Amino acid sequence: xxxxxxxxxxxxxxxxxxxxxxxxxxxxxxxxxxxxxxxxxxxxxxxxxxxxxxxxxxxxxxxxxxxxxxxxxxxxxxxxxxxxxxxxxxxxxxxxxxxxxxxxxxxxxxxxxxxxxxxxxxxxxxxxxxxxxxxxxxxxxxxxxxxxxxxxxxxxxxxxxxxxxxxxxxxxxxxxxxxxxxxxxxxxxxxxxxxxxxxxxxxxxxxxxxxxxxxxxxxxxxxxxxxxxxxxxxxxxxxxxxxxxxxxxxxxxxxxxxxxxxxxxxxxxxxxxxxxxxxxxxxx
Amino acid sequence: xxxxxxxxxxxxxxxxxxxxxxxxxxxxxxxxxxxxxxxxxxxxxxxxxxxxxxxxxxxxxxxxxxxxxxxxxxxxxxxxxxxxxxxxxxxxxxxxxxxxxxxxxxxxxxxxxxxxxxxxxxxxxxxxxxxxxxxxxxxxxxxxxxxxxxxxxxxxxxxxxxxxxxxxxxxxxxxxxxxxxxxxxxxxxxxxxxxxxxxxxxxxxxxxxxxxxxxxxxxxxxxxxxxxxxxxx
Amino acid sequence: xxxxxxxxxxxxxxxxxxxxxxxxxxxxxxxxxxxxxxxxxxxxxxxxxxxxxxxxxxxxxxxxxxxxxxxxxxxxxxxxxxxxxxxxxxxxxxxxxxxxxxxxxxxxxxxxxxxxxxxxxxxxxxxxxxxxxxxxxxxxxxxxxxxxxxxxxxxxxxxxxxxxxxxxxxxxxxxxxxxxxxxxxxxxxxxxxxxxxxxxxxxxxxxxxxxxxxxxxxxxxxxxxxxxxxxxxxxxxxxxxxxxxxxxxxxxxxxxxxxxxxxxxxxxxxxxxxxxxxxxxxxx
Numbered sequence: 001x002x003x004x005x006x007x008x009x010x011x012x013x014x015x016x017x018x019x020x021x022x023x024x025x026x027x028x029x030x031x032x033x034x035x036x037x038x039x040x041x042x043x044x045x046x047x048x049x050x051x052x053x054x055x056x057x058x059x060x061x062x063x064x065x066x067x068x069x070x071x072x073x074x075x076x077x078x079x080x081x082x083x084x085x086x087x088x089x090x091x092x093x094x095x096x097x098x099x100x101x102x103x104x105x106x107x108x109x110x111x112x113x114x115x116x117x118x119x120x121x122x123x124x125x126x127x128x129x130x131x132x133x134x135x136x137x138x139x140x141x142x143x144x145x146x147x148x149x150x151x152x153x154x155x156x157x158x159x160x161x162x163x164x165x166x167x168x169x170x171x172x173x174x175x176x177x178x179x180x181x182x183x184x185x186x187x188x189x190x191x192x193x194x195x196x197x198x199x200x201x202x203x204x205x206x207x208x209x210x211x212x213x214x215x216x217x218x219x220x221x222x223x224x225x226x227x228x229x230x231x232x233x234x235x236x237x238x239x240x241x242x243x244x245x246x247x248x249x250x251x252x253x254x255x256x257x258x259x260x261x262x263x264x265x266x267x268x269x270x271x272x273x274x275x276x277x278x279x280x281x282x283x284x
Numbered sequence: 285x286x287x288x289x290x291x292x293x294x295x296x297x298x299x300x301x302x303x304x305x306x307x308x309x310x311x312x313x314x315x316x317x318x319x320x321x322x323x324x325x326x327x328x329x330x331x332x333x334x335x336x337x338x339x340x341x342x343x344x345x346x347x348x349x350x351x352x353x354x355x356x357x358x359x360x361x362x363x364x365x366x367x368x369x370x371x372x373x374x375x376x377x378x379x380x381x382x383x384x385x386x387x388x389x390x391x392x393x394x395x396x397x398x399x400x401x402x403x404x405x406x407x408x409x410x411x412x413x414x415x416x417x418x419x420x421x422x423x424x425x426x427x428x429x430x431x432x433x434x435x436x437x438x439x440x441x442x443x444x445x446x447x448x449x450x451x452x453x454x455x456x457x458x459x460x461x462x463x464x465x466x467x468x469x470x471x472x473x474x475x476x477x478x479x480x481x482x483x484x485x486x487x488x489x490x491x492x493x494x495x496x497x498x499x500x501x502x503x504x505x506x507x508x509x510x511x512x513x514x515x516x517x
Numbered sequence: 518x519x520x521x522x523x524x525x526x527x528x529x530x531x532x533x534x535x536x537x538x539x540x541x542x543x544x545x546x547x548x549x550x551x552x553x554x555x556x557x558x559x560x561x562x563x564x565x566x567x568x569x570x571x572x573x574x575x576x577x578x579x580x581x582x583x584x585x586x587x588x589x590x591x592x593x594x595x596x597x598x599x600x601x602x603x604x605x606x607x608x609x610x611x612x613x614x615x616x617x618x619x620x621x622x623x624x625x626x627x628x629x630x631x632x633x634x635x636x637x638x639x640x641x642x643x644x645x646x647x648x649x650x651x652x653x654x655x656x657x658x659x660x661x662x663x664x665x666x667x668x669x670x671x672x673x674x675x676x677x678x679x680x681x682x683x684x685x686x687x688x689x690x691x692x693x694x695x696x697x698x699x700x701x702x703x704x705x706x707x708x709x710x711x712x713x714x715x716x717x718x719x720x721x722x723x724x725x726x727x728x729x730x731x732x733x734x735x736x737x738x739x740x741x742x743x744x745x746x747x748x749x750x751x752x753x754x755x756x757x758x759x760x761x762x763x764x765x766x767x768x769x770x771x772x773x774x775x776x777x778x779x780x781x782x783x784x785x786x787x788x789x790x791x792x793x794x795x796x797x798x799x800x801x
Contacts (some may be wrong), residue, residue: 441532
């Protein structure tokens with residue numbers, strides 16, 4: 001019993017080492033496993049599939065390094081879907097982080113270079129950069145997008161038809177089919193100020209921890225879909241690429257190591273409890 | 285995007301490992317890198333904020349306005365009024381003055397007031413569909429419609445059970461929060477107790493998802509170290 | 518006291534606009550006409566109202582709202598109307614017309630605080646250097662880094678040149694890896710915290726742990742792999758979905774309904790300057 005009781009006082013560095021080793025293993029051996037596609041992911045995929053011609057999708061890519069493990073994969077798969085179907089999209093980052101648009105650029109540059117070399121900036125997508133104002137900015141975008149943005153992130157005027165032909169047919173919320181907000185914790189204000197007032201569908205890509213409070217919006221129809229953490233990205237990749245071998249997005253790369261990480265935590269908690277009960281029994 | 289130079293990958297790997305050195309013990313290198321990170325972040329955000337928000341939305345309309353004013357009050361002169369917003373904006377910085385601290389309260393008050401004024405719209409539009417969706421039929425058909433006045437779908441035991449649990453949980457949790465003081469009346473006490481149990485299921489989900497999120501950030505770093513830097517896998 | 522009253526007054530007025538904009542209709546209700554557009558001329562709009570044609574003169578104060586398929590009205594100019602559109606038209610109450618300038622005012626005013634973080638950090642670090650506190654050289658590095666960040670930020674959006682290169686190095690190989698590494702340290706803290714503190718000391722704790730394990734295992738491919746042979750309702754991903762959609766969403770809704778009441782109450786207290794506490798009670 002003595003050794004069992006000691007299980008509750010393992011040095012923290014052993015747990016750190018276990019996490020490093022367990023999570024590194026799937027990268028070294030390169031394991032890919034099938035994923036279960038949850039309804040919230042499928043709903044987003046199917047909704048984007050039905051985008052009518054002439055409409056654009058607004059991607060509020062307001063994430064940065066703090067949540068790139070989850071958010072990178074979530075924008076990557078949706079951008080791939082949009083580029084593949086040639087659905088034009090506009091990127092911005094509302095309120096949360098000025099770094100958001102540059103992260104989105106990184107994701108798109110890689111996709112365009114590796115998979116869609118014929119897609120053009122200004123025609124297939126536009127990056128409007130960072131803006132401030134939370135719900136006030138959302139109201140401005142809905143009423144007249146030019147009130148909130150004068151130039152894109154590269155400095156071209158929104159009325160510059162030569163560089164930004166896409167923006168010439170985007171005026172206000174009427175032209176937007178879906179708003180997809182991706183960040184650690186998307187601004188819930190999209191729901192009352194855009195969906196509540198204009199009925200425009202909203203979807204979130206969020207950190208797993210935040211998703212727990214957003215499921216209620218899926219049930220009430222206020223969110224049309226949601227990508228949850230790494231698994232949301234991996235599930236969306238599975239819908240984009242039914243063949244396991246074709247999947248190579250960030251979500252797919254991280255989901256198996258994620259599984260190993262979860263197992264370490266579960267084992268650590270169980271060991272801690274075994275040690276705790278052994279020590280309690282010993283004390284009587 | 286150009287090919288990534290090896291020194292760039294090494295730079296990123298060194299700063300990553302430098303910060304991970306904290307896992308062994310707190311050290312000077314970690315604290316130094318933290319200062320670099322905060323400094324770069326603040327400087328970067330400062331300039332982006334100017335370039336993408338204040339310059340297009342404030343500085344340019346204002347300078348155009350002044351140009352119009354000097355042009356004999358040509359159309360667009362009203363833009364010069366943005367200078368007043370600029371002056372008002374400087375009041376934020378009286379936070380750093382003990383004597384004139386109250387001036388900063390004017391802009392803080394205005395911002396808080398605007399947020400408070402919109403809270404009715406925000407909360408009602410956000411929560412009314414939630415409230416409507418919470419009234420679920422306890423005896424439900426397979427498509428979620430009620431027994432009386434619903435569709436032709438067959439009755440569903442599973443759907444009904446889910447709805448009973450769903451509505452029951454909302455009621456119990458609300459009772460738990462609204463009657464957070466010790467209550468003598470047994471039905472309230474028991475409902476609140478059940479509410480606490482049901483909350484635990486939700487807190488478990490919160491915990492599970494927290495693990496998921498925290499792990500993901502680390503995995504992205506590990507992916508960089510193993511695949512981009514060491515080129516294994 | 519005068520200062521306090523003045524601040525309470527501006528707080529109230531700032532909130533009053535947004536409150537009225539929500540509760541007051543955009544057009545005067547008793548002079549608003551609803552119907553279907555028959556024809557439009559620069560001088561008047563002809564509407565079909567309850568089977569009878571009615572002419573509405575186009576005046577500067579006239580506001581026309583077109584009904585959208587989602588039910589939310591869209592403000593349009595008379596010239597944009599087409600026969601068959603369902604509209605409501607009436608004299609404006611001005612409040613909604615002012616939404617854009619008022620929003621712009623608040624967005625710019627809020628953004629003006631952008632130097633606050635930099636100034637307060639600069640004060641702390643310059644104090645460290647002046648007084649030669651331990652590790653004061655870290656503060657020197659801080660200032661150098663701020664300069665580096667500003668230069669790199671200037672390079673965002675540039676098409677080429679050394680500024681773009683500086684941006685690339687700082688953003689991709691310093692800022693991004695460092696921030697995400699710092700955030701990833703939380704994974705290790707969380708692992709040890711759950712190992713030490715997550716103990717099954719009561720029935721509630723056992724329930725929480727069961728739910729946590731189901732959610733953790735159900736969202737990774739290993740959960741699917743372990744239970745894929747079982748009946749659907751016993752598969753871990755399906756159980757995790759049930760926890761998230763039903764049990765969790767209902768509990769979160771219960772909590773958030775309470776928070777809604779709280780948010781409205783706090784909103785009212787702020788708006789009417791009734792809030793008391795350290796910040797609000799300080800002598801001015």
